[in-house]
Each structure stands twice: as C-alpha cells, then as structure tokens.
Amino acid sequence: MSTDTPKLSANEAIKEESNFLKGTIDVELSESTDQFNKDNLQLLKFHGTYQQDDRDVRLAAKKTGGGKAFSMMVRCRIPGGRITSDQMLAQLDLCDELGNSTLKITTRQTLQLHGVLKSDLQKTINRINEIQLSTLAACGDVNRNVVCCPAKRTDEVHRDMQILTDALVVALAPQTPAYHELWVSDPESGETTLEGGGSGEVVEPLYGPTYLPRKFKVGIALPDDNCIDIYAQDLGFLAVVRDGKIIGYNVLVGGGMGTTPSAKKTFPAIAKRMAFCTPEQAVDVAVAVVKVQRDHGNREDRKIARMKYLIADWGMDKFRAKVEEYFGEPLKDCTEDDVHEVDDHMGWQEQGDGKWSYGLNIENGRLYDNEKHQLKATIRAVCNEFKTDLRMTTNQSIIFTDIEEGDREKLIGIIRKHRATLTEDISTVRRWSIACVALPTCGLAITESERRLPSIIDSIEQPLAKLGLDKERFTLRMTGCPNGCARPYNADLALVGKAKDKYTLFAGGGWVGDRMAYIYKDLVKDADVADELIGIFSAYKSNRLDGESLGTFCTRVGRDDLEVLAAAAPRP
Known part of the structure; x- marks a missing residue:
C-alpha cells in the first residue's frame, strides 16, 4: 500500500529523538569505554567533535591481535579566523597535554585537535570554552x-x-x-562555569x-x-x-x-x-x-x-x-x-595604521615541532613576545598582526631561530597548495593527502623552474577522498583520492575560484602523479597565450587536446 x-x-530520526542534541552523550561520557555509540556519534558532530581511529596504529595493533585505536577530533568555531595570542597559546597547550601534539589549521579558518581520548573529551571542550572559544556548530547539520x-x-x-x-x-x-x-x-x-549555561526551555527558533x-x-x-x-x-x-x-x-x-x-x-x-x-x-x-x-x-x-x-x-x-x-x-x-x-595575505602587508601584518605560510596547516622545523615553538615565541591578535586563512596559514615597524626584524628573527620557513623562501607552487588531513585519522580517506602533497611538490619544483614557471601562480589542491574538504573542484589543478594509491586528476579551475575544473585523467597511479603534472606544465609553457593563467589555458584547450599537447610538449 x-x-x-x-x-x-536515519540521521533525521536521530536528531528528532535527541532532545535537541543531548542524546545520551552524558551517560556515555561517564562510562569507561573508549568509543561512543553510533547515534551519539552523529550528535557529537554538532558539538564540534568527530570520533576517529588512527589507521596507522590500527595496522600495528592488528598484528598483535589488537583492534582500532579510537580518539576524538575536536574543532573550534573561530569566526573569520580571528584569535588572540592567549587563545592560541592555550590551544597549543591543549594539543600537547590532551591531543597528539599537533594542531591543524583548517580550510575554514579554524583550529582542530586530533588524538583526544574519549576520557579527556569533556575536559578538552570545557577548557576551550574557558578561553572564550567554542566548538558548538563547528560540525554537524x-x-x-x-x-x-x-x-x-x-x-x-x-x-x-x-x-x-x-x-x-x-x-x-x-x-x-x-x-x-x-x-x-x-x-x-x-x-555552569560560564554565563549562558543552565537548564531552561529547550527551543531552537x-x-x-x-x-x-x-x-x-x-x-x-x-x-x-x-x-x-x-x-x-x-x-x-x-x-x-x-x-x-x-x-x-x-x-x-x-x-x-x-x-x-x-x-x-x-x-x-x-x-x-x-x-x-x-x-x-x-x-x-x-x-x-x-x-x-x-x-x-x-x-x-x-x-x-x-x-x-x-x-x-x-x-x-x-x-x-x-x-x-x-x-x-x-x-x-x-x-x-x-x-x-x-x-593570500602572506608576507608583509601594511595595515593602514602604521603597523604591519606578517603572513606565515603553514604547509597544509599542520603545526608541529620536530628536529627540522619548530612551528609550534615559533608561534609560542611570537605570541609571548608580541601578544597581538592572529588571523587564520582558508589556505591553512596564519597571520601575525599589529607588528610595529621597528619590530619587523625581531619577528623574522624569531621565525628563523626556530627554523620555520619564511613565506618569502617558499616556492610559489607550495605557497598556493593545500591538502586535507586524510590518512591516518579521517574515516573517509581513500588515499594519502596531507602527508603526500609535500613530496609531490618536491618533485615538481625543479621542473617548474626549468620551464620558467616557478613564479607562476596557480592553485594545487589535494584530498584523500571525493568529499572535497580542500576545495579541489574549482582549483587550477587538483588530485582527489579515488582508489588505493590512485587519484583523479582535475584541471581547468582557477585561483579566482569561479570556475569548475574537469576530470583530466582518472585513476592516476600515485607513482605517475608528478609526471602527469609536469606534462600539463610543459603543454602550458609551449602553448599558452599571453597573460593566460594555467587554469584558463586548460579550460581553453579542453581535456582531449590537453592530453595531446602534454604528450607532445618537450619535458624539462
């Protein structure tokens, strides 16, 4: 009938029956288990957190009879990417104390922690609110x-x-x-520890x-x-x-x-x-x-x-x-x-009030310290020294604001001291590239992205220089799945995970962002990615019109002709 x-x-029923997003989250928080049930997992997204498992750890544990290594990703809501030095310092403390010791700047101008255990989730979100930030509505419907x-x-x-x-x-x-x-x-x-808490009539107008x-x-x-x-x-x-x-x-x-x-x-x-x-x-x-x-x-x-x-x-x-x-x-x-x-607001820019801002390019938005680069230490030192506001960009980078003219060299000195790379020393292709998190923590990831893009760029920087295109501005974006968190589909060039170690290669968008890219080649093997990109660059160098951008060139010639031109163009 x-x-x-x-x-x-199914998600509609979960929301309808959740008592305005509360569900049984409070019950599960008090339990000693390392994961949440499937209904609460959907509700937790509205609160700014996703449950994940580290697939690298999972593979290692599987060899010894273990299972998944569950943890939470916690994302803040930071309108316009504006944050104070004290707030940034507190976030860095959180990533060291309760996270996996890294902090991720996202493509929506905010910060997210990874590796937070379920047992530490309430403490983590509570401390984020204590510094006048919130995770509410950072995710969810x-x-x-x-x-x-x-x-x-x-x-x-x-x-x-x-x-x-x-x-x-x-x-x-x-x-x-x-x-x-x-x-x-x-x-x-x-x-409640902050204003705005407490019970009352539950209404979502x-x-x-x-x-x-x-x-x-x-x-x-x-x-x-x-x-x-x-x-x-x-x-x-x-x-x-x-x-x-x-x-x-x-x-x-x-x-x-x-x-x-x-x-x-x-x-x-x-x-x-x-x-x-x-x-x-x-x-x-x-x-x-x-x-x-x-x-x-x-x-x-x-x-x-x-x-x-x-x-x-x-x-x-x-x-x-x-x-x-x-x-x-x-x-x-x-x-x-x-x-x-x-x-992209990188490098030095005048603010209009006699002060300066400095945009520091953060590759793929990942803040970490190791023996080569100390990005977290850099930001800590700048925040402690200048105590000014910071801004995050949708290209996953960070801007230090309100720097006095006389302090510009002091800022540069701090960055160099901690071996972070100055924006001026980063190649144009790397500066305009972004990648999503992907493996090992994103549950949707099919392929590598954040961990793979830097080495791809390593392999194309020299060919671009030999072609005389090293100063050419174009967007290169990479995602580990078709969900497109790094906005691949309107980029000049993009790689989207399609199958294990294989990507869909897109071309024809543009850095202005108002044009869709098309599928240039599907199921490109990881080992062939750099060569395919170099072929496109070579075709562009040999056949572009005066003043024509890479994305516009790819759109003008179309997929079929681009493939022919790439095969025929002399390689560097």
Missing part, C-alpha cells in the same frame, strides 16, 4: 564557521565585513542548552528539532580579494564597494564541494549569483536562505541533501522567489561586481 509520507534518512577575509585593515570596508561575520554567527547559531550542560558545566558540581538536512557554509569576500573562495560556499556575501564603503552585497547560493562518484546524482558545484541586498538586509536574507533549506532541502537522502541540490532541482528563479517569500519582500538583482583577484 503506497504512502505519500517520505521515508526520512547547521551553519558552520563563518569565513571572512582575514586581513587586518583599518578601513571601513574590512571593519563592516567583520561586523557582518559576527552578526551572522549570532543569528545562525544553535540555541540548545545541551552544549553548556554537557561541556561547560563543572563536571563535578554540575554548576531557527533550526527546530531536526536542524538542517545537511551542513551549511557561509563566507564573505571582496571582488578584488576572494581569499575565502566564496563560490565554494552554500551562501556567500560578495561586498559591493563604492567610494570606500560597502553599499550592499551580491548574494551567492549553492556552492558545495562534496560528491560521491559512484552516485551519479551527486556533483560538486560552485555557487550561483542570486540577488543583491543592502547591509541592513544581509542577516535577514541569510536567515531566509537557511529557512528555505531547512524546510525544503532533501531529508530522505543525505547524499543529495546539500542546498546545491535543491537549487539544481528548483532552478534559481523558484529558489529566489521562495527566499523573497521568507524574507518578506523582493530583492534587487546582483550588480555587475564579481570576483577577479585573490590575495
């Missing part, structure tokens, strides 16, 4: 960390972008008291009891500085500037990188231009967009639950009309303003 009632995904240009500037434009960032965080944040009850309350007395169908990402950018990759966001606000003031925003909707190659119904997508709004309208427009996704996004199949699929199904006209209905009035069309430049 047929029914019109849709069969919801809600709006996640809002990204914004991290540049420290004194002009009105950057100030207003940061104001909007903070306003969006408040407007789109979950309201459940479960977070404070579980993590912020004193674990022994049960009393924006999200309701089942929250969103899938994760949701928001970003704010400038046409002449798309450093946060606005076209990769579910919702983007592109500032429209006239005479040094933001008069409004072009609203972009429907970006999203994740895909499942075995499911043809899934695809990566860049956002589409929807409408223009004034600064005063921006927060309410964001709320309206979220509500449309909340009420009409797919809750039956999580593979097609992101907002990009709703827009693909409805078309932009219908989607915009529904947003305007929720917003309460029509919106104007987008202005002609669009992205056309990117600044």
Whole structure:
C-alpha cells in the first residue's frame, strides 16, 4: 500500500529523538569505554567533535591481535579566523597535554585537535570554552564557521565585513542548552562555569528539532580579494564597494564541494549569483536562505541533501522567489561586481595604521615541532613576545598582526631561530597548495593527502623552474577522498583520492575560484602523479597565450587536446 509520507534518512530520526542534541552523550561520557555509540556519534558532530581511529596504529595493533585505536577530533568555531595570542597559546597547550601534539589549521579558518581520548573529551571542550572559544556548530547539520577575509585593515570596508561575520554567527547559531550542560558545566558540581549555561526551555527558533538536512557554509569576500573562495560556499556575501564603503552585497547560493562518484546524482558545484541586498538586509536574507533549506532541502537522502541540490532541482528563479517569500519582500538583482583577484595575505602587508601584518605560510596547516622545523615553538615565541591578535586563512596559514615597524626584524628573527620557513623562501607552487588531513585519522580517506602533497611538490619544483614557471601562480589542491574538504573542484589543478594509491586528476579551475575544473585523467597511479603534472606544465609553457593563467589555458584547450599537447610538449 503506497504512502505519500517520505521515508526520512536515519540521521533525521536521530536528531528528532535527541532532545535537541543531548542524546545520551552524558551517560556515555561517564562510562569507561573508549568509543561512543553510533547515534551519539552523529550528535557529537554538532558539538564540534568527530570520533576517529588512527589507521596507522590500527595496522600495528592488528598484528598483535589488537583492534582500532579510537580518539576524538575536536574543532573550534573561530569566526573569520580571528584569535588572540592567549587563545592560541592555550590551544597549543591543549594539543600537547590532551591531543597528539599537533594542531591543524583548517580550510575554514579554524583550529582542530586530533588524538583526544574519549576520557579527556569533556575536559578538552570545557577548557576551550574557558578561553572564550567554542566548538558548538563547528560540525554537524547547521551553519558552520563563518569565513571572512582575514586581513587586518583599518578601513571601513574590512571593519563592516567583520561586523557582518559576527552578526551572522549570532543569528545562525544553535540555541540548545545541551552544549553548556554537557561541556561547560563543572563536571563535578554540575554548576555552569560560564554565563549562558543552565537548564531552561529547550527551543531552537531557527533550526527546530531536526536542524538542517545537511551542513551549511557561509563566507564573505571582496571582488578584488576572494581569499575565502566564496563560490565554494552554500551562501556567500560578495561586498559591493563604492567610494570606500560597502553599499550592499551580491548574494551567492549553492556552492558545495562534496560528491560521491559512484552516485551519479551527486556533483560538486560552485555557487550561483542570486540577488543583491543592502547591509541592513544581509542577516535577514541569510536567515531566509537557511529557512528555505531547512524546510525544503532533501531529508530522505543525505547524499543529495546539500542546498546545491535543491537549487539544481528548483532552478534559481523558484529558489529566489521562495527566499523573497521568507524574507518578506523582493530583492534587487546582483550588480555587475564579481570576483577577479585573490590575495593570500602572506608576507608583509601594511595595515593602514602604521603597523604591519606578517603572513606565515603553514604547509597544509599542520603545526608541529620536530628536529627540522619548530612551528609550534615559533608561534609560542611570537605570541609571548608580541601578544597581538592572529588571523587564520582558508589556505591553512596564519597571520601575525599589529607588528610595529621597528619590530619587523625581531619577528623574522624569531621565525628563523626556530627554523620555520619564511613565506618569502617558499616556492610559489607550495605557497598556493593545500591538502586535507586524510590518512591516518579521517574515516573517509581513500588515499594519502596531507602527508603526500609535500613530496609531490618536491618533485615538481625543479621542473617548474626549468620551464620558467616557478613564479607562476596557480592553485594545487589535494584530498584523500571525493568529499572535497580542500576545495579541489574549482582549483587550477587538483588530485582527489579515488582508489588505493590512485587519484583523479582535475584541471581547468582557477585561483579566482569561479570556475569548475574537469576530470583530466582518472585513476592516476600515485607513482605517475608528478609526471602527469609536469606534462600539463610543459603543454602550458609551449602553448599558452599571453597573460593566460594555467587554469584558463586548460579550460581553453579542453581535456582531449590537453592530453595531446602534454604528450607532445618537450619535458624539462
């Protein structure tokens, strides 16, 4: 007998029955087991933490009859990547005391700890809240960390972008008291240690009891500085500037990188231009967009639950009309303003107030100390010496702000003392590359990524120099699976894990981020990756037009001709 009632995904039932994300997490925290049950694992994501197991340790343990080595990844929510020196120092302490002694800067301008044991989870999240940070909504089916240009500037434009960032965080944040009850309350007395805790009426005025169908990402950018990759966001606000003031925003909707190659119904997508709004309208427009996704996004199949699929199904006209209905009035069309430049904010940059910022490139965002490089020690020393704010970038690097003119050499001296590599000494290809975590801790990873990309770059730096392309700017991104956490599908070149030690090689995106790449070759063996990349570089060198970027060249010639040109071009 047929029914019109849709069969919801299992996650929808978990959320519905969770008592606004509390579930039985408190019970499991008190138990001596090393892992959580499957329902609580889904709820814990909303609290900013994933359960993982180290596959390297698993393989070693298997030889002696052992099993999986479970631990938690804990991710902060840091709007716009802005953090104080004291907060950074506290995070470094946490990674040493309760994590695996490394800290990861993510592609959404935040920090995540790895290797936290279940028995230390409550203590870890509690201490993060004590330093006025939070992990709530860093993951899960809600709006996640809002990204914004991290540049420290004194002009009105950057100030207003940061104001909007903070306003969006408040407007789109979950309201459940479960977070404070579980993590912020004193674990022994049960009393809350920070304001905002305690019990009360459980209400989610924006999200309701089942929250969103899938994760949701928001970003704010400038046409002449798309450093946060606005076209990769579910919702983007592109500032429209006239005479040094933001008069409004072009609203972009429907970006999203994740895909499942075995499911043809899934695809990566860049956002589409929807409408223009004034600064005063921006927060309410964001709320309206979220509500449309909340009420009409797919809750039956999580593979097609992101907002990009709703827009693909409805078309932009219908989607915009529904947003305007929720917003309460029509919106104007987008202005002609669009992205056309990117600044990674690395190296020395003037702030406009007589002070300087210095962007330190962090390869793949991993902060660690070893016999060769002491990145954690570098950051500790800078934070203790200057006590200024820091900014994290969506390219997984870090910016030290408010450096006096007379202290510039002192900062450089600290970096050199700890053998960290100055941005100026890093090759262009390495500077513009990023990779996801992948193996050994990500449960979705098929191949290596973060641990493999540095050696790939090692093997292509010299050929690029011989071709005279070592100063050429292009994005090279790598992920261990098709989920696309390092935004591979709009990069000039990208490697995406497809099978064991095999990658899909993408080409034709671009560093501006407004164009999708295409599959150049599939199932490329790990051993052949460098040679395939060098072939593309050689074809580009021999056949590019004046001023043509690598991604634009790959798009112009197309996949088939690119393969022919790569085979024919002289190799360095």
